[in-house]
Structure formats: C-alpha cells, structure tokens
Amino acid sequence: ALEDGLLAYPGCAVVISHDRWFLDRIATRVVEIDPRHSGGCFSAVGSYNQFLEHRDAYIASETTRQEALANQMRKETEWLRRQPKARTTKAEYRVKDAARLQAELSDVTRRNNMNRSMGLDFSATGRRSNDLIVAKGLAARYAERTIYAGVDVELGPGTRLGLLGLNGSGKSTLLRTLAGDREPDAGTVKRLQDLRVVVFHQDRSRLRPHETLRQSLCPNGDTVKYRGSSIHVMSWAKRLLFRPDQLDATVGSLSGGEQARILLGMLMLTPADILLLDEPTNDLDIPALEVLEESLLEFPGAVVLVTHDRFLLDRVSTVLLALDGKGQAEYVADYAQWQTRQEERLAAAGTPVTASAAKPAKKGISFSGKERRELENMEATIAKVENAVAVLEAEIADPAVAGDGVRLTAACEKMAKAQQVVEKTYARWQELEAKAAQNG
Secondary structure: OHHHHHHHOOOOOOOOOOOHHHHHHHOOEEEEEOOOOHHHEEEEEOOHHHHHHHHHHHHHHHHHHHHHHHHHHHHHHHHHHHOOOOOOHHHHHHHHHHHHHHHHHHHHHHHHOOOOOOOOOOOEOOOOOOOOEEEEEEEEEEOOEEEEEEEEEEEOOOOEEEEEOOOOOOHHHHHHHHHOOOOOOEEEEEEOOOOOEEEEOOOOOOOOOOOEHHHHHOOOOOEEEEOOEEEEHHHHHHHOOOOHHHOOOEHHHOOHHHHHHHHHHHHHOOOEOEEEEEOOOOOOOHHHHHHHHHHHHHOOOEEEEEOOOHHHHHHHOOEEEEEOOOEOEEEEOOHHHHHHHHHHHHHHOOOOOOHHHOOOOOOOOOOOHHHHHHHHOHHHHHHHHHHHHHHHHHHHHOHHHHOOHHHHHHHHHHHHHHHHHHHHHHHHHHHHHHHHHHOO
C-alpha cells in the first residue's frame, strides 16, 4: 500500500530504506552516502537497478583513474629527479603540479581501498551428488488446519529455492522439516548419507547476550579455523566489519545488524552441502545485503531461502515456491508472477487489489503539442545521450588515454558533463510523463 501510495503521489518524496525492491519501484533518483565516493556521496537518476549500473561504471572509472594518476606521478617523479637543484619558473611549476597530483592520487587511492563490505564466503563440502534432499508429498497441519500439502522439493548443487508467502503460511515450518528438526505430517524426506546442513535461525537463539563479542566469535582461544587456516580473532572481527574496540562489548549491547553478522560468521565456519536460511537479512544494511547476495550466488551447494527482501529473493533464487497457508503450494518463475497471481485471486474474490488502481485527479497542467512530440522522441534522445557516455567510457578505458594524464583528465571532464546531460534528460522525461498522465 505504501508503494502504491508513493507511486500515485504527485509531489516529491524523500525515502530512506534498506528494501531494494521497494527502492527500485518508487525511486526516480538514488543517492548513496559512502566515503568511498568523491564528496562522500554518489547520485544517479533512475531506478535502483539503474543506479547500480551507474555506480559500477563510476567505480570502474575511479580504478582506471587511479592507475593513470599513478603512471603520471611516476613520470613526474622521474623528471624531478633528473633536474638540477636550481629551480626555474617552469621547474617550480612542475613541483607544485606534482604536489597537486600526489594529493589527488592519495585521495583516489584511499577511497578505492576502502573496504565497505563483509568478507562473507560460505564453505562448501564440494560434494556433487544431484540428489542432496528429495522430499515428496510433504504436508504440515496445526490442529484442524492444513498449512500446506502435496509439496515436492528436490535439492541438488546449484539449486537455490526461495520460499514465498505471508506470515504464518508455513515457510519456517517447511524449512525445519527439510533440516530434519520437524517430522512432516505427511510425505517423505530422503537425505543423502552424511548430509551436512547449516541452518540460520531468525530467532538468534544461538547468541548469548552476556558474552563478549570476542567470546562469540572465538569460543575457544584467540583464533578460528576457516577453510583449513587459523585466523586471529581481530582479523576475523574485521572481516565481519567489527572494530577492534568492540571485541569486549557484550553481544546484547550490539545492534540487530551486528548480531546478524555474528550469526553469518558462525555459518561461514561450517562446511555445508545445504544452507537453510530463515530471514538472514533482518537488520542488515544494503552493503551487507549485496555481499550476502553475491556469496549465495557463488555457493556451489544448495540453498533454501526465507526472506522478506524481495530483491534478494528474485536475484538469488533459481526457483520460487509459494505457500498460501491454506494448504496450497505452487512453483512460480519470479516474485512478479506470484504477485500477479495474488492480485488475480483478490480481484476474483471481489477484493480491491491496490490503491494504485485509482488515477490521481487531473490538475489541468498545460501539455503542449511540442511537449507531446518531445515525449514521443524521448527514447531516441535518451539512447543518443547514453551512447555519448558509452563512447567516453570506452575512451577512458583506452590504455593510450589512461596513460596520458592530460588526455585522461579531459576525458573525465567530458564524462562528467555527459552524465549530467543524461540526468537532465531523464528528469525531463519524468516531467513530460507526469504532464501527459495528468492530461489524460
């Protein structure tokens, strides 16, 4: 309802959220505050997915810029070494220019070297059997109520099953059944011999609030065993984005996101054939969510995922199983298909689907014929300005340009101006779309 209300809202809204799906639907401009970016923030016009594309291009260009500045600095240093100590006006200018160049290189290097994400990487056993778990006809009942029935699940290496459904629809119950913590009320579960299953519980029952962070991360001594190597507790804490001064803080005093990182760290230490994750994203910020997403995509075993993070669910899952909590279960291709089916069922039952069905009242804003033609040609205009950015990206990536400080600086300046043109073009497109909608 909030999404639909914001989409229908004719004014301006500023939203802070860790829900990337929500941001992707409602945002027309995204600003990320991060010390890795020049000036402390990076902004891009468009949806959240478009923002990610622009940010990746920006980060790549900053890496190229660092390499070019380093090459230029080496040349300047060599030139200064060869010159006599007596300074001409030109030599003094080169010295000042070298100092400016060194400051710029130091700034770019510092920002590029910032580690903004966890070193999250799950350990796998490496077993390649196609049938890790085969479940047939599973059912769950509470009292006289059937939660789900007739559920078939097959898990093998590379399978990433996402579970969909409202609260109380049986997602956690199915997860516990697959883990072997609960017997099914009907059906069978066949597991590979010596199967290694690692479970993330959303209730955080494994944490002891009165323990220190140090004790939780390393229960036995000052090191942990990770993939056959011993890692000191300080390095392990840093990998999970904890500061050294936090090691003696009690677990109960840490934030929800910090506690979630402790649990994810515990999961990393145990080699697994299957990861069963029940709401692992609670309280995680977006950088941590992005790393979790990449880690799950790279995990070679099987994954079963329960989460309210629709963006993660869609990006990670190879298949989605939707439970309605009333006995029905069905496989769907993606979250959008499940949402469409939910809306169709509500409509068939005579229930209003969303608030966005009602169109905003017309404001009577003038929309000229010239503006209508401009809107009709906007796709071609956007393609043209984005192509200009692509040409400049290719130019900056050219080794001949990257190794020439003067040409690189000029190309980067052109790139910045071209990106501003893209942003203005998108803003104009949104303005014309809004006028068109208000004039029918």
